[in-house]
Amino acid sequence: AQSVAQPEDQxxxxxxxxxxxxxxxxxxxxxxxxxxxxxxxxxxxxxxKYITGDNLVxxxxxxxxxxxxxxxxxxxxxxSALVSDSALYFCAVRDLYSSASKIIFGSGTRLxxxx
Amino acid sequence: EPEVTQTPSHQVxxxxxxxxxxxxxxxxxxxxxxxxxxLGQKVEFLVSFYNNEISEKSEIFDDQFSVERPDGSNxxxxxxxxxxxxxxxxxxxxxxxxxxxxxxxxxxxxxxLVL
Numbered sequence: 001a002q003s004v005a006q007p008e009d010q011x012x013x014x015x016x017x018x019x020x021x022x023x024x025x026x027x028x029x030x031x032x033x034x035x036x037x038x039x040x041x042x043x044x045x046x047x048x049k050y051i052t053g054d055n056l057v058x059x060x061x062x063x064x065x066x067x068x069x070x071x072x073x074x075x076x077x078x079x080s081a082l083v084s085d086s087a088l089y090f091c092a093v094r095d096l097y098s099s100a101s102k103i104i105f106g107s108g109t110r111l112x113x114x115x
Numbered sequence: 116e117p118e119v120t121q122t123p124s125h126q127v128x129x130x131x132x133x134x135x136x137x138x139x140x141x142x143x144x145x146x147x148x149x150x151x152x153x154l155g156q157k158v159e160f161l162v163s164f165y166n167n168e169i170s171e172k173s174e175i176f177d178d179q180f181s182v183e184r185p186d187g188s189n190x191x192x193x194x195x196x197x198x199x200x201x202x203x204x205x206x207x208x209x210x211x212x213x214x215x216x217x218x219x220x221x222x223x224x225x226x227x228l229v230l
Binding site (some may be wrong): 012042044051096098102105106107 | 119209
């Protein structure tokens with residue numbers, strides 16, 4: 001079965017410091033991986049995805065993610081955190097055994113950026 | 116930028132009542148989805164819809180649930196007789212295609228509270 005795991009419920013970072021939100025995956029075959037962000041009282045916003053090609057994927061709001069096949073990881077990163085980055089972040093994988101290619105989400109990581 | 120919209124943002128209902136959650140997917144998208152997130156739990160897939168038919172549904176999506184595209188723009192989720200455990204945030208999503216690399220775009224959600 002396809003799955004993703006987010007080992008940290010919460011990540012705390014000082015503004016201006018680099019941030020990393022961790023994600024590992026377990027899939028059969030080539031993974032299609034996604035990051036979504038949920039701001040308070042907002043829906044799930046697409047940040048970026050890895051399909052194939054360059055292991056470093058750039059997305060919205062200055063975020064990027066690094067696909068590492070040997071470590072089965074897809075960590076989300078940003079070089080310099082902003083207070084406005086505080087939100088709930090979800091890693092997700094496309095279930096390629098699903099006829100509709102449904103998305104399977106991780107449990108989410110709450111990112112808190114302190115001024 | 117086109118967005119998925121959902122109404123209402125909040126819905127409070129009595130157990131046993133019917134509710135209809137409404138979604139307007141992105142206009143050129145062909146695949147529609149409903150997901151839900153029970154408080155403190157993962158976002159989980161409910162159903163996918165294409166060409167006026169359900170293409171896949173999860174075990175959660177029992178006979179109490181139904182989906183419909185009543186006109187060219189709306190996509191609805193109906194819960195016939197709500198239960199306490201149906202209390203959750205319900206997200207609508209849409210995508211252009213169903214292939215693994217396609218991005219699903221999510222609406223802001225409807226928070227349903229069943230009393």
